[in-house]
Amino acid sequence: MKQVICMRHDLKMRRGKQIAQGAHASMAFLCDKLADKGTISLDDFSEAERTWLSGAFAKVCCRIDSDEELLDIHDKAIEAGLTVHLITDAGRTEFHGTPTRTCLAIGPDHAAKIDAITGHLQLL
Template sequence: MKQAIVARTDIGMGRGKLAAQVAHASLSAFEKSDSQLQTQWKQNGQKKVVLKGESERQLHELAEIAEHGGIPHAIVRDAGHTQLEPGTVTALAVGPAADDRVDSVTGELSLF
């Protein structure tokens, strides 16, 4: 099992902002998953990968694929308190789910 977090590379987030957005996405998708998935993922080390996303459009397209596949996912929009405009889409988390299910959505992306 794993979770993939896709963070946008086209909006110039600083490292701290990037880390915060990845954390928000991870937790949000985890909270949307059912308790059985949550337990399995926690018992198996909570594996995560962070991947490069090129645009807001790409994140929405990937979220739609996850939705159709019944895979837990969450899109994060920034509150706009620091570097970004309010509502800026920053990251997408896919999973936790079986590795092959997550890879069916994000397998073509590069590691961050």
């Protein structure tokens, strides 16, 4: 089980900004479930998510070189039935006030399912 964070490298974000955006992406699947239900239990998660949550929280960070590539990976992951969270930064500290898509998280899910979409990507 793992989660893959795909980060736009073309934006030249500061390292701290990249880390914050990746953290937003990683936590989004938990936040969405909590927002939907108000409270959550392990029963609210898939088998893959429960395994990941009770294990080592494996995460892999990969490089994406454009907004188009980010959206292509997003669409392929959705088509494959994977959980995907796309992060758009508000632009208050970088990007000159323009909301900008920065990264996405795929999973957590079975590594083989995610690797079919992201296995070709370079590590960040």
